[in-house]
Amino acid sequence: MIRNVFVLFSMSIICTVKSVSVNAETYTVDSGATLSNRLAITKPGDTIYLESGEYPGRYKLKANASRENPILIIPKERDKVYFTGEYTLTGDGMVFDGIHFQDNGKLVVGDDRNHIDTKDIVIRNCTFDGLNSGTWLQIRESAKDIIVEHNLFANKKTKGQLLQLKPPYNDPMNHIIRRNYFFNIERGDGNGYETIQVGQEVEGKDRETNVLIEFNLFEEASGEEEIISVKTSRNIVQFNTFLRSMGSLTFRHGDNNLAKGNIFLGEGVVNTKGIRFQGEDHTITGNYMEGIDKAPLSIMDGESNPKDPKYPFYGPVVNAKIDLNVIINSGYLLIGQGLGGYNTDIPAENVMFTNNVIYRTRGSESFTKLVDTGSKGLSDDYLKNTVAKGNKYFGATLGDGFGGVHGFNEVFSIDEILDLIDFSAYRPLSVSDVGPYTEGSEVDSNMSWLVPVRRLLL
DSSP states (O other), X not given: XXXXXXXXXXXXXXXXXXXXXXXXXXXXXXXXXXXXHHHHTOOTTOEEEEOSEEEOSOEEEEEEOOSSSOEEEEESSTTXXXXXXXXXXXXXXXXXXXXXXXXXXXXXXXXXXXXXXXXEEEEESOEEESOSSSSSEEEOTTEEEEEEESOEEEEEOSSSOSEEEOOOSSSOOOOEEESOEEEEEOOOSSSSOOSEEEOOSGGGGGOBOXXXXXXXXXXXXXXXXXXXXXXXXXXXXXXXXXESOSSEEEEOSOXXXXXXXXXEEOTTOTTOOOEEEOSBSOEEESOEEESOSSOSEEEEOEESSOSSTTSOSSOOOBSOEXXXXXXXXXXXXXXXXXXXXXXXXEOOBSOEEESOEEEOSSOOOOSEEEOOOSSSOOOTTOSBSOEEESOEEESSOOBTTTTTSTTOOEEOOHHHHHHHOOGGGOOOOOTTTSSTTOOOOSSOSOOGGGOOSTTSOO
């Protein structure tokens, strides 16, 4: 067998290294008011130290610097500065480092009401723990080129997103969300409890936002059915780990999104899921799913009679590429998922389901299942113009959906399946890889765990 290299694709990384300024100054403040006033007259390259203590109130912090020479805001002593009010970051060129948010604390990036453009802000090594506020960190439409890295988001019990990205109407956001730790997100009572939400509107297919979400750990992040909810186009979600999290990575609106190299470990927890998607030209590749209770993959149906034909609430799946994924001891692949009341009866079209490995040593259910609401009349040839080839499976019958698709007929023994998969190559992220003050570059020095499946059959 030939073993090819699964090449790491990455967006360009925004430089966050602070340049050395010959005339750099340092200042110390002890309240939100003095911080806001000091920042307004601080020069690029300067550093503002925060005295230990609580910082209540509502304040806007505006920087006038640059990506290459930002202003650094940092505690004088680590883990001893607590923001208990709402702070809004605006302007250009700021590194916001090492702040604890608690009680009624909230962080907002961008000021849409006053039309203040905001860019090149880094939020790093911060802790958001058990806040009373709804949305904990909100990046608004007026903000671009924001980096959120090495932060902890933990113990959420209230409604609202932990991290919400609101897209502009015309320009890409170019935000990077990496190396964060999302932990213990309690189940809510409906929608609005996403861990990360990218966009909110059905017009998402017309908003190419270029957001990169990578190397994050989601442990028991179970706020609702959508852990990461993407409602815009041209985003990348790669190399994240989902551990015992009841929900899915969801491409809800928008087109041309990529899910690559993510690891989903259910560990027997009920209602754990994998990837659910709708829309056009998505790529689902190189993901690993083990012990998932429900659907590791869910291909949704589209609306046949939407209120707005240009922006259906449920758009059909068209031109999807599902390649090189490994699914172990998990639920069935769900084909034709829809919701009552939306006439979701347009099947997926032009799906490429290739080079995937599926095996199960538990139960007797089939690998795939068509969802019949009583009116679809589904059959094995339900999917239109679908190609399924080079896939390997063991442990159950193939079931509905792909059963009549030419090429999906390679039944292997368990020994052959185990020989195909290099399980040691999959390395889930741990707490030592993510969160405040942890190591971890944008690209790991050893990336072999990202590429374990290419030895399949070529």
